[in-house]
Amino acid sequence: MKQLARYLPILDWGRSYSRDTATDDLIAALIVTIMLIPQSLAYALLAGLPPEIGLYASILPLVAYAIFGTSRALAVGPVAVVSLMTASAVGNLAAQGTAEYLGAAIALAFLSGLMLLAMGIFRLGFLANLLSHPVISGFITASGLIIAASQLKHLLGVSASGHNLFEILVALVRALPDINPYTLAVGIPATAFLFWVRKGLKPALVGIGLGPRLADILAKAGPVAAVAVTTLAAVTFSLGDKGVRLIGDIPTGLPMPTLPPFSLDLWTQLAIPALLISVIGFVESVSVAQTLAAKRRQRIVPDQELIGLGASNIASAISGGYPVTGGFARSVVNFDAGARTPAAGAFTAVGIALATVFLTPLLANLPQATLAATIIVAVLSLVDLKALRQVWAYSKSDFAAMAGTILVTLGFGVETGVVTGVGVSIALYLYRNSRPHMAIVGIVPGTEHFRNIKRHAVVTGDSVLSVRVDESLFFANSRYLEDRLLEFVAERPKLQHVVLMCPAVNEIDASALESLEEINRRLSDSSVTFHLSEVKGPVMDRLEGTEFLRHLTGKVFLTQYEAIATLDPETAHLAEARTPRKQTQSGYWIGPQI
Known part of the structure; x- marks a missing residue:
């Protein structure tokens, strides 16, 4: 009925x-x-x-x-x-x-x-x-x-x-x-x-x-x-x-x-x-x-x-x-x-x-x-x-x-x-989704939260690059992701780890998976380890059915804070030691950028 x-x-x-x-x-x-x-x-x-x-x-x-x-x-x-x-x-x-x-x-x-x-x-x-x-x-x-x-x-x-x-x-x-x-x-x-x-x-x-x-x-x-x-x-x-x-x-x-x-x-x-x-x-x-x-x-x-x-x-x-x-x-x-x-x-x-x-x-x-x-x-x-x-x-x-x-x-x-x-x-639609918003993020002092380094006073280290992508990954934006991420890496000679934050990624199609595999390979050639964090359950289920995770040089972390605490404990400790300044109504931190 x-x-x-x-x-x-x-x-x-x-x-x-x-x-x-x-x-x-x-x-x-x-x-x-x-x-x-x-x-x-x-x-x-x-x-x-x-x-x-x-x-x-x-x-x-x-x-x-x-x-x-x-x-x-x-x-x-x-x-x-x-x-x-x-x-x-x-x-x-x-x-x-x-x-x-x-x-x-x-x-x-x-x-x-x-x-x-x-x-x-x-x-x-x-x-x-x-x-x-x-x-x-x-x-x-x-x-x-x-x-x-x-x-x-x-x-x-x-x-x-x-x-x-x-x-x-x-x-x-x-x-x-x-x-x-x-x-x-x-x-x-x-x-x-x-x-x-x-x-x-x-x-x-x-x-x-x-x-x-x-x-x-x-x-x-x-x-x-x-x-x-x-x-x-x-x-x-x-x-x-x-x-x-x-x-x-x-x-x-x-x-x-x-x-x-x-x-x-x-x-x-x-x-x-x-x-x-x-x-x-x-x-x-x-x-x-x-x-x-x-x-x-x-x-x-x-x-x-x-x-x-x-x-x-x-x-x-x-x-x-x-x-x-x-x-x-x-x-x-x-x-x-x-x-x-x-x-x-x-x-x-x-x-x-x-x-x-x-x-x-x-x-x-x-x-x-x-x-x-x-x-x-x-x-x-x-x-x-x-x-x-x-x-x-x-x-x-x-x-x-x-x-x-x-x-x-x-x-x-x-x-x-x-x-x-x-x-x-x-x-x-295709233009906007082909250029997803990507932000380099750092840890907000005194918290376990990560925010855009251009908008907030945050703590970052030289050995770990944390990048948040704010869009699902598919054929139209996979090449942009690849090029942009490798561009970030090229600007940092002391880099040892790259962590891709995925809280907004609801899907990864076959083209994007190939791009992730290529990013993993090219970072490995540069002696940089590639990690993922905050991957959603349905996305993780699909990745587990592929060879990507077996070839991944790094790990998949449950949270970004766990990733930083594991890969760069000194930066995590420094962020814990600092007390954040007063936050404005707009969400920006008062004080100089760190």
Whole structure:
């Protein structure tokens, strides 16, 4: 039963489901449904799809995640970044508005779902760690700017397109003479109203005497109010006859089950975009889920999240939708509204289904400018230019990766940007791990602790060199270890022993083992004995199965202090005799370096 519950988390939380929990979930579902209806329509248009596809992608995927997902608050559905990536991927294969375009979007969701499922079954969630947070932040920031710029044409009532920010802005400038004043009269006030709703409506409602909970619900309904008012205005003033683009007729009823087109050529062309969407969607989703889970001292299982998101995407494809993932804004709303279990997502799916059946005829006269305003307000909250300054102050290499991802995404498009981000993340990882931090250490007077000679006042001797390596040893850094260690030895003609401290070494691969053997041989040729200290148990177990320990010229010591006491008792005695000066808050010893 426990094994089955691992793949079906609903069996875990479902056993203790109560009436009070159901009430909280229903209230949260009502709030999220109100928020999700205009967002689903808007994101479908952003993906280049008919608006009803956004509603279809917000029904079965939520049910699938409620069954397979582990987060109690994550709300799955169409999101801005994945919608943009979908438009970028499918737009290269078919023209918008065609059956081929919709079929490719459905195939993209299905293929992404299969990839996520496979990654979850084989527990490959760790692969997402190859994307650094600065790179993800840079990609989302750049995507938010592109999305916002791409929606300006709907606010202005002009035709303008492009695959990157430069092309979009150039097209908008050229289209300025064709601005439709009626569209502008709808789009600008709607955008201003939605910006105000995000920050100002709730305090205003509380100020007139409403309770915080009711004020919060009404504030979340702001986009629905914008939809209702602008739709009424479009009908009253016949804005459609004056050039204002309307949503048009939306099919009524639930989607019929469908299958994606099984074309080897299509799937081959969609493979890389599907993988990128899977990874980006998973990283975004898990980061949100972990943040919300920590607030309630809950936990999520990343590998099971892969299965939950994979099932959601397959469900989206089967119901005629496109790729989905956990959304930041709606998940926070779901959490703040009091969602207790994933059942809140299933209740939201019921609400969306009812809206699809009964409300779609009322949306035919909804101006596209209103949905564009909804998207612009939502995605600009994802733009975090302040992070550039913070990352610059902390790490120049991370800043270079973040800024590079932003510039490439803005200049060359979404797919190129995310591929660049993945490449930069892997390159940074390999670069940092190929040059592990190595420190010559000495004993802190009056203690058995060893610290970096460049940071602390410590005692060292001429006959023993103690070197601490602060990284696991593998193929990428084994040669650096070898060269650096031999460089230290060459600078000390009186040296008799080298002790390599390994408290941070969690693994030694075959390449690093060969380097250790070479270090041992070359030190032996120089009449220097090679020792190890503080080797972890699992690492020692593997070394004991090799010839290395049999050929090692020195010993493996349990502690570094034991090594110094054995190899250089005079230095150990000198350190014991000295009383350390007062230590500062920063951890540095006051007084001259020894």
